[in-house]
Amino acid sequence: MIFKKKPNRSVYESKIWKHISPLDRTHLILVAEGLKPMAYCSFLDIKDVKDYLSSELGILFDEARGRVEFYHMGNYVALPNRTYTIYASEKIRDSHENASFIRRLFYTDLTGKFLGYPRCCRAEYMKPTVQKKFNDWIISHFPPRAFTFQIECVQAYLSGETIPEEFWFRMPSQTPCSIHCKSTIRLLKKWKQAIYKYDREAAEALKEFNDREWFKKYRQLAENLKKKGITADQFRKGHIFRR
Ligand SMILES: [Zn+2]
Numbered sequence: 074m075i076f077k078k079k080p081n082r083s084v085y086e087s088k089i090w091k092h093i094s095p096l097d098r099t100h101l102i103l104v105a106e107g108l109k110p111m112a113y114c115s116f117l118d119i120k121d122v123k124d125y126l127s128s129e130l131g132i133l134f135d136e137a138r139g140r141v142e143f144y145h146m147g148n149y150v151a152l153p154n155r156t157y158t159i160y161a162s163e164k165i166r167d168s169h170e171n172a173s174f175i176r177r178l179f180y181t182d183l184t185g186k187f188l189g190y191p192r193c194c195r196a197e198y199m200k201p202t203v204q205k206k207f208n209d210w211i212i213s214h215f216p217p218r219a220f221t222f223q224i225e226c227v228q229a230y231l232s233g234e235t236i237p238e239e240f241w242f243r244m245p246s247q248t249p250c251s252i253h254c255k256s257t258i259r260l261l262k263k264w265k266q267a268i269y270k271y272d273r274e275a276a277e278a279l280k281e282f283n284d285r286e287w288f289k290k291y292r293q294l295a296e297n298l299k300k301k302g303i304t305a306d307q308f309r310k311g312h313i314f315r316r
Pocket residue numbers: 191192193194195249250251254255256257
């Protein structure tokens with residue numbers, strides 16, 4: 074738990090709150106409730122809304138990045154959404170901003186730490202161990218820069234092993250070091266409970282997002298491998314014998 078100003082939880086029932094996308098609400102709840110030091114969050118660039126959330130939830134907004142754009146009928150349309158970094162306290166904001174002047178690797182690690190991710194997962198993200206753990210044949214089934222977590226998910230789907238349901242509540246930028254990472258499972262259990270407690274719709278949206286963006290693709294890949302006649306055992310051993 075992070076030391077911060079107590080949030081006014083009636084915000085979670087307000088009309089303004091319902092206008093924020095459910096995924097962004099998950100980030101806001103975790104930072105406001107002191108369960109995550111920092112998060113990235115995108116929504117309308119309206120000063121009154123930021124001021125309201127900031128004063129009522131005791132969080133800080135900083136550094137808006139870019140605009141959300143899409144290309145349609147030969148025209149670029151810029152939406153009035155911006156991406157913000159939100160902080161649980163001034164102290165966290167200052168140490169993160171000051172760190173940006175130091176070594177890049179240290180900054181990447183500190184950013185992961187402030188996003189709440191465990192040390193083991195940050196280490197795996199910065200120096201992936203995929204090449205050491207899996208052979209080229211297995212890795213060739215995945216897009217470039219695959220992570221251990223992705224490969225283990227496909228292995229699990231192939232062998233009928235259960236993936237802990239906590240992983241459906243990870244944040245979009247979060248890369249757990251393994252499907253067996255106890256620190257992440259412990260962390261996600263707390264995050265899941267808090268989001269469900271204050272905003273059920275947001276929790277369901279996060280679960281749906283993770284299934285659509287990640288797990289559905291892993292299931293699909295496992296299905297394709299099965300269709301090719303590749304067994305869980307062959308995939309685990311990392312080779313296939315052909316006659
Ligand atoms: Zn980990």
